[in-house]
Amino acid sequence: MLDSSRPDVRARGTGHAPSHHGELLQGCFADRAGARRNGLVTLRLDEPRTRAEFRPDPALRPGEVRVVPEDRVNTALAAETAVRVCARLTGRAVVGGRVLLSGGVPVGLGMGSSTSDLIAAVRAVADAYRISLGPQEVAGIAVGVESASDPLMLDARPVLFAQREGTVIEVLGERLPPLVVLGCLTGGGAAVDTAALPVDDYSDEEVARFSLLRQEIRLAVRSGDPALLGRVCTGSALLNQRRLPKAELPDLLGAAEESGAVGVQVAHSGNVAGVLFRADRAGSRTRAAACARLLARAGVPVTGVFDAPGS
Template structure:
């Protein structure tokens, strides 16, 4: 198995290559991340709730070469070793289900997710690769199976294989701890980049050391987020995001956290959200707030004045758009979330 772009040669008489396609979206960091009690109320497990972000993702194409050795796997661009590992695992999984021999092939990835900013670029690569391999076998793997393969491929995975509902997800175990509801409360997010937009080396950060008080605090935030989702309350959503980001500063230490919270208070944002393993951040606004466009413009201007570049303005609104996961993944509806009755704010991406 290699990361080069030279195609694997199939032996004479081998079947024709079979092509599959896959897609996975990204996210904008976390609304909540910490350590929680497991389903039985005892023990600790790391978990997170991500903030979905529309419009960016990874497309994958896998050209399967029946008859080629399973080790003859190639990926383009070179260096995407996690996605290649996921493709290898997915080939063996799908071949076993089809009662076929595992084989080699070529994986090609394309997309527009910035790398190293905490937006789930590696998870997106991995999940798109698994879906493309499955599609080349004419299969559609369940989210649970994709999560299992993703964790094996990259040790921890974001929950991008799920259906878009807000879920507390154990990223190192690949399992859902709790489905919090149907959709996050509607909010408008002014996205920005802290730390100069430089990638964060999470391996260089001190390992989190959570005690019982931390678990109790995160469980309170979990309950508050559950209530925010049930009531569709963006203010509670912002409260959870801000407190989670504040607690993460003990490890991340972003210089911009103070200015972000000050700008949020001055412009009427309901909260501040920061990726716990990257440099993307966002200020959350209630879409029903008075003079919303003016608030958003004032927020963007204030961020720029502080030297914090604005990246994109987007919403948490979920649509019924179908994402292309290849032939075996077509016709999959995404649940429709709450819509703003007055329409989305006509704010341009910056």
């Protein structure tokens, strides 16, 4: 029964969500019982981000949500799920409404655009219902709709995240080592059809290598070692060549070595990539500029330079 003493749903609610710059590490990791769990560590970005506004609309049937842009089908499904969840938690009515998305997260580059849209919309619905859904609730909605999710509903701490379960496997530490990232694009910046990627059929040898990389990224984060983190990212990028090969990876590695970078990182399901420089030493941006010139000569588009958030 609805609680008539509670105020109605707000005329509108707002929400937002960050994006990411691909993965620092992605693979398959054995837990203590020997079970294998797919997981990833993303390079989170505060900007670009997605912003959403949810407007209840009595012209729509209860529980129906329409999204602008109209092609964001999964975002609409997630918002409809959020309406039902929020109505149940608050005792308020199930309403229909519209979600308006805005922001600049590129689609198909491996920057978490679909997850960012979805989270922003869910948060906007919750705001209209005057509640806040926790990260685990949001992750559950995301995985339920898309079968996999990036950890953008969490705080900025680096985590190993089980993207198909929506759960944290391990909190690696409080913040990344200090990094300057030279962003670039592989594959000409073309969108990647993630549904067409090979299944995650990792070999025993790969799982063993991922186990070592997990130990190293944990040590890199907790000791604040950018050089060790760079080696982990490079190792993960090389392992990813079997799943989503980057023709430009040799150029990235060559430019990284020549310009004094600590490593490279790539989106494991997209075409964004980065060359990593340690920010705790003078001249990191000068080295990044030199690397940008090397990549330009190799025909690799450069998108800009930024400090790794939280590092």
